[in-house]
Amino acid sequence: MNSTSRELAYPNPGSGLGRLLLAILTVLASIGAVVFGGILCERHQPAIGAPLIVAGCLGVGYAILLLCGLVVVAPNQSKLVVLFGAYKGTLRDAGFFWVNPFASRRNVSLRAHNFNSDKLKVNDLRGNPIEIGAVVVWRVRDTAQAAFDVENYESYVQLQTESAIRHLASLHPYDSPHDTEVSLRGSGEVINGAMQKELTTRLQMAGIEVLEVRLSHLAYAPEIAGAMLQRQQAEAILDARKRIVDGAVGMVQMALEQLQAHAVVQLDEERKAQMVSNLLVVLCSERGTQPVVNAGTLYG
Numbered sequence: 001m002n003s004t005s006r007e008l009a010y011p012n013p014g015s016g017l018g019r020l021l022l023a024i025l026t027v028l029a030s031i032g033a034v035v036f037g038g039i040l041c042e043r044h045q046p047a048i049g050a051p052l053i054v055a056g057c058l059g060v061g062y063a064i065l066l067l068c069g070l071v072v073v074a075p076n077q078s079k080l081v082v083l084f085g086a087y088k089g090t091l092r093d094a095g096f097f098w099v100n101p102f103a104s105r106r107n108v109s110l111r112a113h114n115f116n117s118d119k120l121k122v123n124d125l126r127g128n129p130i131e132i133g134a135v136v137v138w139r140v141r142d143t144a145q146a147a148f149d150v151e152n153y154e155s156y157v158q159l160q161t162e163s164a165i166r167h168l169a170s171l172h173p174y175d176s177p178h179d180t181e182v183s184l185r186g187s188g189e190v191i192n193g194a195m196q197k198e199l200t201t202r203l204q205m206a207g208i209e210v211l212e213v214r215l216s217h218l219a220y221a222p223e224i225a226g227a228m229l230q231r232q233q234a235e236a237i238l239d240a241r242k243r244i245v246d247g248a249v250g251m252v253q254m255a256l257e258q259l260q261a262h263a264v265v266q267l268d269e270e271r272k273a274q275m276v277s278n279l280l281v282v283l284c285s286e287r288g289t290q291p292v293v294n295a296g297t298l299y300g
Helices: 016-042 046-068 143-148 153-169 188-202 222-261 269-284
Strands: 070-073 077-083 086-091 095-098 104-109 113-116 120-123 129-140 208-220
Touching: 016 046, 016 070, 016 095, 046 070, 070 077, 077 143, 086 143, 104 143, 113 153, 120 153, 129 153, 153 188, 153 208, 188 208
Parallel strands: none
Antiparallel strands: 070 095, 077 086, 077 104, 113 129, 120 129, 129 208
16 A cells, blocks of 8 residues: 555454354244244233244344345455445455445455557657557556546546557657657557556556556558658668668778778879779679779770
């Protein structure tokens, strides 16, 4: 329990088995009293028979009250006890108990729940329409908050989950060419952690604990899917070209430095420019190059 918890343990619940045995004995004794009282009344002894009949009827009523107070709590279930509008506590332990028969009891499950959101159509940080969905694993942490602070805690979880998904999708782009930028597609663990943190904050007032959040669906909206695919391909080609050019420039620079360091050949600025041009063509070409060997001329 945290500092804001409203849940209380029900004080000293009685033994259900003991009350059940008492109710059975009371019913048997009451039946005997009624029968014996009727016999005495037939024998013209109403002074004794009538009180026995009344006591037997009262005993049956008492047994009914005992039976109405019996409560069975299954594993990972709880019972909220409310007496005349006042919250008295929650039974969390599994077992057979007895509480005030005039109190109402409400079942609240403590088991983990899975909520798979619908595919929501939202706009990402760049304004592109996307489809996104998430799976949320949650459970009730505080039964009093879940029962009394919100109208329907299951519906509350669904609405807050969809709101958190929309808000998170608007803060990040669908995809990014830069590894340092957080994107919905490329930073799954970061996005899941951020969504779990936001949902935990949103569902705190309902006494809900968020165990796990995972994106279950992520795609561009159908009307722009083709255009976005072409843009991704173009960005990938540009990125690959940039890497190729960076590598080619480095190799040319290394070749010139080694030729000059080992004094293999002396090149003027014009021949250096021609060599750089030829090397860049060879290194940056998409197809295999065909070398041309200059064998000289027949005539001087």
